[in-house]
Amino acid sequence: MSEMNRRADPAPSRWSYRVHRIMLTPLYRRLLRVGIPFSVCFLAAASYLSQADVQESIWLTISDLRNQIESRPEFTVRLLSVEGASPGVAEAIHDSFPYRLPASSFDMELDDVRRAVEALPAVSAAAVRLRQGGVLEVQVQERQPAALLRTREGLKVIDVGGVVIDTAPSRAARPDLLVLTGEGAAAHVAEALEIKRAAGPLQLRLRGLVRMGERRWDVVLDREQRILLPEQNPVRALERVIVLNESQEMLERDIAAVDMRLAARPTLRMRERAVEGWWHVRNMGVGTEEQ
Structure with a gap:
């Protein structure tokens, strides 16, 4: 058969087939349509923005726009x-x-x-x-004022948490607030307020509470009288004193203190002049008997 009569092979070559297959893949077509133009634009923009005068101009424009926005009414x-x-x-x-x-x-x-x-x-x-x-x-x-704290610097107005709110020039400036003093008093304001509420009939005679040994309270009344409360259940101990006072008018007598630290054995402490008077009466009674 001659060369003129030989028919050309219609099948593509191996390399032509591979190139054609690559051109038909979605990734390659997306790269040609998007990736290459984006890369060219990005390189051009980066080259332009890398210039110092361009960067300065952009920052000045941004700063001016920001000032215009922030200064709006x-x-x-x-x-x-x-x-x-x-x-x-x-x-x-x-x-x-x-x-x-x-x-x-x-x-x-x-x-x-x-x-x-x-x-x-x-x-x-x-x-x-x-x-x-x-x-x-x-x-x-x-913060709500809860009590007055007496310190070396003067009277401090404190809240229920013991935080100092203000100062008071005198006790008369805040007669509605309970006066507290002693080491650790500011840390137990809530307990002191419970004792104040339990004082009931003694409210008018109440002058304040003293924290003793950072463990317990002394109730200070007028006429230099004190009620020594225990460390545990001080409110209950004060209520017992009030009941005794209402039944026997105990606090109306010439006593200096009522010691409730031992619940089973309350103790009355007489004033010195009352003791002297009692000894005087007793001695006079003994002398009369001898005669």
Whole structure:
């Protein structure tokens, strides 16, 4: 058979077949359509942005846009509103506010404002939020005065947890508060308040409580009388004294103290002049018998 009559083989070559198969794969077609153009654009942008003058221009533009946004009236805080605080605490919050108004809300850290408010002795907790109209609202939960603590520095107003809230110039300035003193008194305010509530008929005579040896309380009454309470169940011991006083008018007599530290054996401590009077009467009685 001659060369002219030989028919060409219609099957593709091995390499042509492989190239054709690769061109038909989705990954390769996606690479050609997306990957290569993206790589070219990325390299061009990186080359452009790597220039120092271009970077400086971009940062200046961003800074200018940020200043324009932050200085807009809707983002400006003009007023500090304090809710739930007494006038004195509200004034202290305004004085301790860490920012000068008006100021941009973007320049304020609300957590810093909250911590500054909660650092005040009279504040137990605070919540801070931004309101419409450029108002920064501070919701305050104040500590409630529970007692007066007498120290070497003077009278301190404390809450039920023993935290010092304020100072008192004198006892007469807060006649509604119980006076406490002694080592460890501030750590047991709740127990002292229970004793005060149990005092009942002795409320008008009650002058304060003294913490003794950091273990127990002495109830101080007028006329220099004391009730020595035990370490355990002091309220119950005080109630026993009140019952005895109501039945026998024990505290109306010339005694210095009622010792309830031993529950099974309450003890009365007479005043020195009462003891002397008792000895005088006894001696006179003995002399009369001898005559």
